[in-house]
Amino acid sequence: MELVFLAELAVNGAMTGLLYSLFAIGLVLIYKASSVPNLAQGALTMLGAYVVLAFADGLGMPLWVAIPLAAIVMFGLGFGIERVALRRLAGRPVIMILMMTLGLDIFLRGTTMAIWGATSASMELGVSYEPLFLGDLFISRIHLVGSIVTLVLFGAFMLFFRTRAGIKLKAIADDYTASWSVGISVERGVGLSWALASVVAVAAGVIWGEIQGVDQSLSLLLLKGLAVAVLGGLDSILGAVVAGIILGIIENVGANFLDPLVGGGSRDLIVAAVLILTVMIRPHGLFGRHDIERV
Amino acid sequence: MQEKPEVEPILSMNSVEVLYDNVMLAIKGVSVQVPRGEMIALLGSNGAGKSTTLKAISGLLKTERGRISRGEIRFEGADITEMLAQKRVERGICHVIEGRRVFEHLTPDENLTAAAPGGMSRAALHAEKEKIYAYFPRLAERRNSASGYLSGGEQQMLAIGRALVTQPRLLMLDEPSLGLAPFLVAEIFGIIQKINREEGVSILLVEQNALAALEIVSEGYLIENGRVVMHGTAEALKANSDIQEFYLGGGEGTDFHNVKHYSRRKRWLS
Ligand SMILES: Nc1ncnc2c1ncn2[C@@H]1O[C@H](COP(=O)(O)OP(=O)(O)OP(=O)(O)O)[C@@H](O)[C@H]1O
Ligand SMILES: [Mg+2]
Numbered sequence: 001m002e003l004v005f006l007a008e009l010a011v012n013g014a015m016t017g018l019l020y021s022l023f024a025i026g027l028v029l030i031y032k033a034s035s036v037p038n039l040a041q042g043a044l045t046m047l048g049a050y051v052v053l054a055f056a057d058g059l060g061m062p063l064w065v066a067i068p069l070a071a072i073v074m075f076g077l078g079f080g081i082e083r084v085a086l087r088r089l090a091g092r093p094v095i096m097i098l099m100m101t102l103g104l105d106i107f108l109r110g111t112t113m114a115i116w117g118a119t120s121a122s123m124e125l126g127v128s129y130e131p132l133f134l135g136d137l138f139i140s141r142i143h144l145v146g147s148i149v150t151l152v153l154f155g156a157f158m159l160f161f162r163t164r165a166g167i168k169l170k171a172i173a174d175d176y177t178a179s180w181s182v183g184i185s186v187e188r189g190v191g192l193s194w195a196l197a198s199v200v201a202v203a204a205g206v207i208w209g210e211i212q213g214v215d216q217s218l219s220l221l222l223l224k225g226l227a228v229a230v231l232g233g234l235d236s237i238l239g240a241v242v243a244g245i246i247l248g249i250i251e252n253v254g255a256n257f258l259d260p261l262v263g264g265g266s267r268d269l270i271v272a273a274v275l276i277l278t279v280m281i282r283p284h285g286l287f288g289r290h291d292i293e294r295v
Numbered sequence: 296m297q298e299k300p301e302v303e304p305i306l307s308m309n310s311v312e313v314l315y316d317n318v319m320l321a322i323k324g325v326s327v328q329v330p331r332g333e334m335i336a337l338l339g340s341n342g343a344g345k346s347t348t349l350k351a352i353s354g355l356l357k358t359e360r361g362r363i364s365r366g367e368i369r370f371e372g373a374d375i376t377e378m379l380a381q382k383r384v385e386r387g388i389c390h391v392i393e394g395r396r397v398f399e400h401l402t403p404d405e406n407l408t409a410a411a412p413g414g415m416s417r418a419a420l421h422a423e424k425e426k427i428y429a430y431f432p433r434l435a436e437r438r439n440s441a442s443g444y445l446s447g448g449e450q451q452m453l454a455i456g457r458a459l460v461t462q463p464r465l466l467m468l469d470e471p472s473l474g475l476a477p478f479l480v481a482e483i484f485g486i487i488q489k490i491n492r493e494e495g496v497s498i499l500l501v502e503q504n505a506l507a508a509l510e511i512v513s514e515g516y517l518i519e520n521g522r523v524v525m526h527g528t529a530e531a532l533k534a535n536s537d538i539q540e541f542y543l544g545g546g547e548g549t550d551f552h553n554v555k556h557y558s559r560r561k562r563w564l565s
Contacts, residue, residue, distance in 0.1 A: 091359070167409050177358055182460070
């Protein structure tokens, strides 16, 4: 009985964690190309959800049309961000790029607030909230759907990084100048990584929008997403997935035991502890690449 | 019939000045010609302006906030002075930059793939890779391990192979011998020669290791303090007393590491 309960906490925690991973994959894509954690990823995710709603509720399209359309719009926006905000920063200290993502975050949150206001809208995916039993385990259907989306995207990116375009993107992540020297368009590669991260933001925005409603608080996903990305190693998509699962389990199981003791709120403490310990003990995370040292 | 005076050089750089950060004048009116199909050396000591000259030609100055403030560069007759680096690679100029900058986290095979031009078919890329592995059999053995763990010589070979994938007609190499044991320098120079002969690729070779370079090139330019101070055939340069003095104590068995150190102390004609 007790064991079943623990298993249920772990499985649901792992699925919630995969939803963090969904968010963190976007961070990893941009980190690879721009060497900074994109502080605007939360705002992009919220924007992605709003754009879906604009097509669905605003223009009355069915979601299966609205979501791909939003993905296309956001894909274009990703390229636009590179062109307008980032191109002139190439070769500057990365702290400038980091500050640019912060500016972008504030800008996007302000813009979405101005357009859509503060009231929460709902994303009606039509996933039933009827409990789903896997054996004795109670499973949340929307979390299951989200986990599957994450794993599908994960697989797609693993394949992408074996294509020629994906390999060129990895080359850009390694060395801008060497990339330019063999004719790789670094600008286009960085644009592509932002575009892909913006599409991931749509996926995360839809799933998280369904779970917690579409409003400004969606942008706060950034904090947990960052914790997951850091634990995974910032530049590893596999790392983001594994770290999401781990963090989700620790958080869900841990909070179950700690919350009664501290009277709630222990989830954030657990996430903070994981983040801080990662940075102190294993700064490259689980799968982050080390700079190769040859002597 | 009138005889043609001379074939147009594949590259001609005329009185080029380069400014870094809008203030630092790194080269001051450098003119260099590379005749089609030839191998030319650019010699000089540290800070002379050799790498800057290559970057002006490849368009990589921009990434270091440098720019050509004067003069022009023509490649196969066309003015490329203001062209984007990427376009120059498409036209057939490839620059193997200083310091063996391979993509460390990629395998040698992926390094080669990364350099493939946009329109290259899978089959053509495959054939190109096999050709490069034939030039550098050591790379073939390690084609699927992380490039960051290759030896210095292997990394240099990979950097050259990667450049070849772009199908250059002018290949520029920045100090390929740096830090390599003499037998490796000989091996790499042998392959560069082979690329020049078999593929007809024109080569502009930057070297501090003048002795080794002058053995394989037809002409050399000597740069000092941002200016060309000497230009002549390899024979003429080898016979020049200043050059001989520069490599005093050298000769066939020179330890190239020491040459590099020595050249750091000696300044040319300044
Ligand atoms: N990015 C840069 N910004 C400012 N000054 C630079 C830059 N790169 C080179 N310089 C300066 O320009 C001059 C020429 O440098 P360059 O790298 O071309 O010399 P080099 O002949 O290649 O030397 P080495 O043999 O040491 O590689 C030097 O005085 C150098 O300090
Ligand atoms: Mg140099």
